[in-house]
Amino acid sequence: MTILEITQKLLAAKKAKGLTFADLETMIGRDEVWISAVFYRQASASEDEASKIISALGLEPDIADELTAFPVKGSLDPVIPTDPLIYRFYEIMQVYGMPMKAVIHEKFGDGIMSAIDFSLDIEKEEDPKGDRVKVIMSGKFLPYKKW
Template sequence: MTETLLAAKASSGLTFAQLASHLGLDEMCVAAMLYGQASASPQEAAKLCDLLGLGKDAVAFLTRYPIKGCLDPVVPTDPLIYRFYEIMQVYGLPMKDVIQEKFGDGIMSAIDFTLHVDKVEDPKGDRVKVVFCGKFLPYKKW
């Protein structure tokens, strides 16, 4: 179904940002829905499917509770996705230590979370700006 959703998006000529504007959501949220990594409300799914010319089977797919984070293979081979994997391999432990110095022992939520991607123009070549913003959740003691 993901392929059907993405093909419909491509043939619509609409960007993720344009779809998001129609839904009152962020473009990353809409992209996650189309990739089957986030669920839509029935109203959001119906509106999205109307924009993309899709039927009830797509609405049902978009409103289900997805199995998240199922990338195959485990080490991604797509060059752009692999770079994020590589970034975590190099900077994951340093990021963890810096976060824990600032907040204590805990994690950044991926549930109470936003993700934004921006283009930053630079004379030496445009840059990709990725901002993760997640609620800090301390580990509880019992």
Template structure:
């Protein structure tokens, strides 16, 4: 792909995912080279986080992509990748379902423990692990966000 043609974030994601598949790499392997957590790296590849120049160049070099892709990864994204309609992908829908079922309970418990406020999605970490279980392997997701109290003025 020519450096002269401007590459959008969406195009960069498509190009990266194709190259990732062609090279048989995992997000863990890419993250190790980029120097970031695998979930954050996947988020940046999907267009939801901004890589700095060094991170973007490492990824482009690993996947043998041109500088246009690296430049696109450095643009500040428009965050929030899902449409306003209920997601139909079964895995993403289950997260929607979890929030529908447990969201008010989570909110109540957070407010009980911390007071009036929110959990940051900016000062935030996430981990996704596989836990072996004789009844079927488990998905363990840890959400770790800073508590931000509601301010009065």
């Protein structure tokens, strides 16, 4: 089964059950963003987590093997995204990537933010001028080694 087929099957089952990723977070005990990453095959689940996902969605047990397989991270289309919401993150990095890098280096030194020891939260911030999307990224700082 291809990544696209797995994702489509998971999303269709989620829709048929009328579930949100937040509902699945409550049922499975993992963050909604991480569960979504499993759906898009950018993260792998343990056998227990895969079993809970399959059970919550009412899918056949054989798809659990697909969810426990090691994903090919970053395997989505390598072109500039055209979806407006995803493009905005690309645009944010184009505009603020170097300023963020400069501030991180000033505060931490020469290194990177881990995408392995990492968490991502998305919150809705109510605002009378229009609701806001709050994205919180937290990654361990990894200094470059000298040898």
